[in-house]
Amino acid sequence: MKLKLLCVGRLSEAYLRAGVEDFAARVQRYLPLEIIEIKEEKAGGRKPDTERIRAREGERLLAKVADAAQVVILDEGGRRMSSEKLAQFLEDHMVRATPEIAFILGGAYGLAEAVRQRGNLILSLSDMTFTHQMARLFLLEQIYRGLTIVRNEPYHNR
Numbered sequence: 001m002k003l004k005l006l007c008v009g010r011l012s013e014a015y016l017r018a019g020v021e022d023f024a025a026r027v028q029r030y031l032p033l034e035i036i037e038i039k040e041e042k043a044g045g046r047k048p049d050t051e052r053i054r055a056r057e058g059e060r061l062l063a064k065v066a067d068a069a070q071v072v073i074l075d076e077g078g079r080r081m082s083s084e085k086l087a088q089f090l091e092d093h094m095v096r097a098t099p100e101i102a103f104i105l106g107g108a109y110g111l112a113e114a115v116r117q118r119g120n121l122i123l124s125l126s127d128m129t130f131t132h133q134m135a136r137l138f139l140l141e142q143i144y145r146g147l148t149i150v151r152n153e154p155y156h157n158r
């Protein structure tokens, strides 16, 4: 099984790039991982047309999703899960030989409804809202944590 992270735009801060690089490398000890950054739509003007931004970014994100992929949408209003539950979710798909899980993170203005509709699971990392760049790092850490739980390795100290 392969993991894909679909994100909007590049990481602007060096500390986030370093963190994402670190956790991406850790995840890749267990499963192949591809991080795809689609182009961020320009906001322009004082009153950005957020619906247009979400729609355009949504088209770019969906174009990268394989038909056979299980899609996990990241949204603060989604389902809250413990790290153990996320580990179980990953393990279930590994056992079922799901070819790919695509995790989709929205941009600064979130995700279009069309993208949400493609989700097999809408996942919340917290009730709080993070920047899309920070959410990328937190998601990768949770995927790594989940994979260490699946392997019964000492990272998740419970």
Ligand SMILES: C[S@@+](CC[C@H](N)C(=O)[O-])C[C@H]1O[C@@H](n2cnc3c(N)ncnc32)[C@H](O)[C@@H]1O
Pocket: 073, 074, 075, 076, 077, 104, 105, 106, 107, 108, 109, 110, 111, 123, 124, 125, 126, 127, 128, 129, 130, 131, 132, 133, 135
């Ligand atoms: C700044 S947030 C967008 C907030 C926007 N108000 C919305 O309606 O979605 C950017 C992206 O980061 C991710 N994100 C931020 N906080 C999150 C959380 N607590 N749980 C899951 N994803 C989150 C989501 O993918 C979201 O689309």
